[in-house]
Amino acid sequence: MAAEGDWCLIESDPSVFTELIRGFGVKGLQVEELYSLDDELLAALRTVGPANTVLDSFPRLPVHGLIFLFRWHKEEKTAGTVVTDDRAQNMFFAKQVITNACATQALLSVLLNTAHKDVDLGQSLTEFKANTATFDPAMKGLSLSNMEFIRSVHNSFSRQTLVEFDPAMKQKDEEPFHFVAYLPIDGRIYELDGLKDGPIDLGKVVNDDWLQDLRPVIQTRMQAFMGSEIRFNLMAITSSRTQYISARMEELGAVEGSLADGPEKDQLFEELQECSLSLEEEDRKMARHKAECARHKHNYVPLIMQMLKLLAQKGELVPMVEESKERRKRKAEEQKSA
Known part of the structure; x- marks a missing residue:
């Protein structure tokens, strides 16, 4: 199995995920950020052209899946039921065996379970899906994590850092952020989370728009941690507007x-x-x-190092550091008072 450090952290940004899709060779898709799941925003997400048309009404833009980023909690309860029947084998579900791979794994959970005329998976992912079709979730996870093509595309979005931290210094009670995928398959909505034992069945698609059925699940999940956590991010994988x-x-x-x-x-x-x-x-x-x-x-480290050297030569670096410390101290005191 590949080492955990072989996979970089991925930022939850629609531009990054759109370029990830292109890097995998997939055509016909893009990623949009969702700031809420209210009716007005969902309508805007699916609207492509003008309302008044010469031909038939403009088709709604298909939404193939959602990717949800949240701070992972051990005690969080599952909203639906774990699928244990043949449905799990008929969809792509992979156990997560590499910590930093969850962004790409959530994205692939949508891509490899989407069967739509707009989507062209490309040769690499089509072959990967076919080659792993009979694998169990653990073997699919191992195959994904050790596929050099997928890992190289993922790691092309690594950020350069000035300091490398020892993982042993990480606080024991620090809980990481985690990506999961939501999507409709054969008239039912599923949550695909590689940390779970299997796909989570969230129920039937009842409304014309499956996102309306999913909305209470997302809202309940956010509200459960509103007292301690407000950092969430939601992105939609849609067909290409262009x-x-x-x-x-x-x-x-x-x-x-x-x-x-x-x-x-x-x-x-x-x-x-x-x-x-x-x-x-x-x-x-x-x-x-x-x-x-x-x-x-882009690697900004050489530029940053050169700027620090120039500031030090001019005698401006130490005063700037001291001023920054004072600002941090004042801010901490203000927060404590508040």
């Missing part, structure tokens, strides 16, 4: 020649313009994702 907008523009272009001049053709041009603007915004967003990921991967 893909949907581009397909819509092709459909509109195909009917443009059949329309006579008039209100309907004016509406078509207006819809095309809105789609074009949306497409430009998506392109800008993807460019920002790439830029943010480049900053994640």
